[in-house]
Amino acid sequence: MDDAIRIRGLVTRFGDKTIHDGLDLDVRRGEVLGVVGGSGSGKSVLLRTIIGLNRAAAGRIEVLGEEVTRLSPEELRRIEMRWGVLFQDGALFSSLTVTQNIQVPLKEHLDLPQRLMDEIAAIKIAMVGLPPDAGAKMPSELSGGMRKRAGLARALALDPELLFLDEPTSGLDPIGAAEFDALLRDMQRSLRLTVFMVTHDLDSLFGICDRVAALVDKRLKIGTIAELMRDPHPWIQAYFAGPRGRAAAAGSAAAG
């Protein structure tokens, strides 16, 4: 089983509006896949469909070797332990402190002594680059960048194999976004994560993604950036060869 995610012939609809029509996708283990597409093209819907928040109208979705659309709630719970999700603004539970947020999945899925859970939460807080006193804070006391880091710490609480990220750098300043990219790259390497990342950020794509999937015409075109840039599709050309795409490419080439 080499693929972390394998999708065949996915169709999703909202009412009579078709979002994905016969979409195929393979995400290899250990790679960082960036998903791009115009606003409203269904990137986030794809992510939500894979993790089971939306129902697909047709098609097969296999995650970590299991067909998620066919699992019983019990089996789904077991597989949910093996993936982590970072929503756009962190989606931290607003009534819990950061430490308690990180401990939610630990409490829900495992039976660990409180002292050990406190230690694990503190490690995760250090790993995502938050200061130690962030743990006792409420989400409303954190800045946007810190909320994302805290959300990442919660997503990584159970040391998942697969990480879903929904626009991880949106709303961050360029310095914060670059730091977050570097953090993701570090974590991905040391924890050997497979990452499925929906993003608009060209710098993230050039900086940390192994392959890119472009959502055009209700399907995905997948390849390295160099491969995609050769694709004649007008949207892909406009995206990568536009002024911002060229600037990001130049930046990544300069950074080596």
Next chain:
Amino acid sequence: MTSLLAAEEAGGVLRLAARGRWTVAAAAELDRVLRAIEARAPRRVSFDLAALEAIDTAGAWLLLRTRDRLGALGAEVRIERLAPDYGPLVRQVEEGGAPVMVPAKKRPGVIADFGESIEEMAKKAVNLVGFVGLVSEAVWRTVRQPSRLRWTSFVSHMEKTGVDALPIVGLLSFLIGLVFAYQGADQLRQFGAEIYTVNLLGVSILRELGVLLTAVLVAGRSGSAFTAQIGTMKVNEEIDAMRTLGLDPIEVLVLPRLFALAITLPLLTFYANVMGLFGGAVMSYFELGIGFPTFLRQLKWFLPGWTFWLGVLKAPFFAAIIVVCGCYEGLRAARSAESVGRLTTTSVVEAIFLVIVVDAAFSIVFSVLRI
């Protein structure tokens, strides 16, 4: 000794052969086993990780924690044959250093808590007075220049707070009238004074119950909606946008609601009175055999004509309370959805509290005036 670790002592060295998966799922057991090893206080320890199937951050942390603690006790600890794949992970956990436990903020004691809430209340009372001032000033401006009123919004709020509330206000008033008549009749029958049930109903519904019930219902229905609407706009930065466009949020948001409710609440009160008396009349007919004409004649003869006005007179005041509380709390919203929820509750509780306090004040005034 466990599926995670095999220990054997040879030549003064405690050799610990790791097995299985050192992951968070097994962390509780691993924690226990490694603490037991610490308790043995060995002099020389060697971890052999060759047979380890998997290790994650929790496992790496427990390994490093045991190494550091044994080291602190003066033991010599070696970690051997870690698969190169896991090197970066262990290094990353090591770089994070020992986790720093920051104790959660202590909750203040009961007395400090009480003091804080009193202080909070005093501050809010002052702010509320300031808000009433702002609104009064805006009302004065609008009264002098009625074209300033947002007429569309005003009519729409009349519909939402008034017309849409008719079914619930009507039904509840009818039921209260029914219940009141039944209870009153039951007591008065013991003195053979059943007919005075009508007086009891008339006085209590027209003077107090009709208007109070309506105000409480509207506070729950519309006051909460005001806070939620305005609070959501605050979260969305719509209020800030309004200010930058030169619009006064009080004029645009508060006044149409204030004028709308000041008109609909008295009308709703009238409607509640009619429905309450109707409920009482129905119960009197079935319970006491008092027909409708007798019921109405009794009401007309024994109740002074201004009784009705005593109730309806209070309605605009209650309307002002509901609108001021609802809008004030809405405008206080911070930039989070959570605060909107909390403030909505606060606004309804506050509005109902003040309505009842003001109602009590009216009773005192009326009793001094002997009406």
